[in-house]
Amino acid sequence: MPLDHTHQLTILRDILSEHQLDCCGTVAECEQIERLVKSLLANNEVSANVKDILPNIYAYGQGGKFTADLNAHISAHQRELADWVDQLS
Template identity: 60%
Template structure:
């Protein structure tokens, strides 16, 4: 059963919170971010403000999954992770 919009945003936020709190992550989490973002971007009912947030998160996940130092990549994005989480909260 596919995840609905609310569950997709919740999953996106959960992964970002894990990256923020643990300062580490996995390639699988980056790939999951990409799949959820792709689905949200394809959904015509998603708020445009959310779609604007998704683009940089997608870039973050792509860069992260291809990084030889994923944990350092996550650590270098701590401030923006907080901003993205707050943005998701404000639009969901």
């Protein structure tokens, strides 16, 4: 059974929150961020306010997937992570 958009938003918020709190993550999490964002952008039930920040979150996930130092990438985005978690709550 596919997840509805509210569950997808919860998972996305949880991953971003873990990155913010732990200052570490995995490439698999970055790939999951990308998949969640793509799905949410295609969903008409997602609010415009959320859709406005999703491209930035996608870019963050993509940057994390391809960086040589994922922990440094996460640390460099602490302010954005905090903002995104707040906006998705």
